[in-house]
Amino acid sequence: xxxxxxxxxxxxxxxxxxxxxxxxxxxxxxxxxxxxxxxxxxxxxxxxxxxxxxxxxxxxxxxxxxxxxxxxxxxxxxxxxxxxxxxxxxxxxxxxxxxxxxxxxxxxxxxxxxxxxxxxxxxxxxxxxxxxxxxxxxxxxxxxxxxxxxx
Ligand SMILES: [Zn+2]
Numbered sequence: 001x002x003x004x005x006x007x008x009x010x011x012x013x014x015x016x017x018x019x020x021x022x023x024x025x026x027x028x029x030x031x032x033x034x035x036x037x038x039x040x041x042x043x044x045x046x047x048x049x050x051x052x053x054x055x056x057x058x059x060x061x062x063x064x065x066x067x068x069x070x071x072x073x074x075x076x077x078x079x080x081x082x083x084x085x086x087x088x089x090x091x092x093x094x095x096x097x098x099x100x101x102x103x104x105x106x107x108x109x110x111x112x113x114x115x116x117x118x119x120x121x122x123x124x125x126x127x128x129x130x131x132x133x134x135x136x137x138x139x140x141x142x143x144x145x146x147x148x149x150x151x
Contacts, residue, residue, distance in 0.1 A: 022067075025064075026079040030087065031093060033098040034101055036050045063128075064114065065129065124148065
């Protein structure tokens with residue numbers, strides 16, 4: 001029995017993970033009002049109301065590839081930054097502006113800001129990023145892209 005145990009310990013020490021990628025993610029929620037002027041006109045499904053401004057708590061999740069395990073990008077700073085981007089899109093709480101954007105469009109808008117950030121880094125490596133935007137945490141969109149400094 002001890003021989004079996006010793007063998008497994010030895011294997012554990014030599015175990016190495018296969019090559020892969022590491023990403024960090026941050027999440028936040030922002031209040032927003034949006035509408036979709038091209039909402040389906042299906043009487044049976046009755047989603048025509050989506051063309052009128054309506055409120056959601058938009059759940060945002062941003063994932064960005066990192067190259068070391070020692071907080072290359074600080075979660076808390078990224079989260080605050082994501083909040084600022086959210087307010088830039090929806091307006092601050094005192095001045096919410098109805099926006100004609102879907103979750104897909106909002107995710108792409110957020111990723112444009114991430115692209116500016118990645119371009120500002122002194123680093124030519126490619127980074128994957130993905131942004132998830134949902135309406136009240138229920139349904140939404142995920143957009144994934146690859147960034148490099150010169151893109
Ligand atoms: Zn909606």
